[in-house]
Amino acid sequence: MRVTRFPYEIPGWGVGEIWVRDGIVVQHELASEEIRACSPGFAEGFAGQPVGISGHGSSGPRAEPSDPATWCRNGGAGLPTGNVAGKPRRKRADIVSDLSRRIEAHLNGVPTSYDGVVIDLAWATPLQRELAVAARAIPWGEVVSYGDLAALAGRPGAARAAGSFCADNRYSLIIPCHRVVAANGIGGYGAAGPALKLRLLTLEGVNL
Template identity: 35%
Template sequence: MTQGESERAKLAMSCALDLSTLLLGRELTSTRHTNMDAQRDNKRFKSIIETLSRYFVGERVEFTDIPIDLSNCRPFQRDVLNITRQIPYGEVRTYKWIAEYLGKPKASRQVGQALARNPVAIIIPCHRVIGSDGNLTGYGLGLSMKRQLLTMEGSFSHNR
């Protein structure tokens, strides 16, 4: 296993752990969590882990059908995350593009701040958002990981 593959495997596990509470908007240990809920959640969680595994070996997958509760996010952040979630595999958008899409052309910095608090990296692909000049900027998991993910998806030019 290469260092890049090892880093991606660690990221996959981190994503899986984050998802355990975000998928349904409640703690899995909730007192109202029934056995039937647990069985359904377990199947859903296994499916997501399988999808993440396929993603991290380079298979083109989409995560848009995974339910994620963003009710704890402020409205602007929720809007940014929902738009970012729609960025297709292998494509990138700029912070400015997202701001303009939201009708707030001067809010590029606020878009970056909203993405910095992304609760589920990869599932909401904030790594697909780059600077207006085409450079890689800001990524909580490091620019090296952002570069690896974009390269794996075929949307990164080493000239950036």
């Protein structure tokens, strides 16, 4: 399967990426300075870089470019360091432009919805699909516990599975796992850690 990586930049946050295949978002890397640090070619500008999907992980597609040396693992999916091969189709570019505007509004504290953004869940188990649907329905400025998320997905008692799903989430903001917290505190936020989770919640007016 072939996907195209589109970089974007949000002032005050850093550089991120949107990965798209045939009008479907297959991964979203939240803007961060860590990704910028391993992306020396970003300033030159890129329209999109085709890459291959090498396999599926437990909770999402595991995407890597053909040259793993260009992938910054500390910051997720790094930006391409070479020239673009070909031009993305208009439909795909329109989807990325629209999603980039939503992400920028979100990270500037404007209540934002990702309704209508199609994401790839072909890899997901039935439970993971139910968790994704339930998480996407959590409104701006509200939080639920991992146990609550499991219950909302129709799987009460699956709090541990809900936690694992959120830890491996590859659709930051689109699946708003930052709004899913532990019963006794903020909980984790994958490799990014709780500090980023707290920042995202704070801009939505949530105080924990």
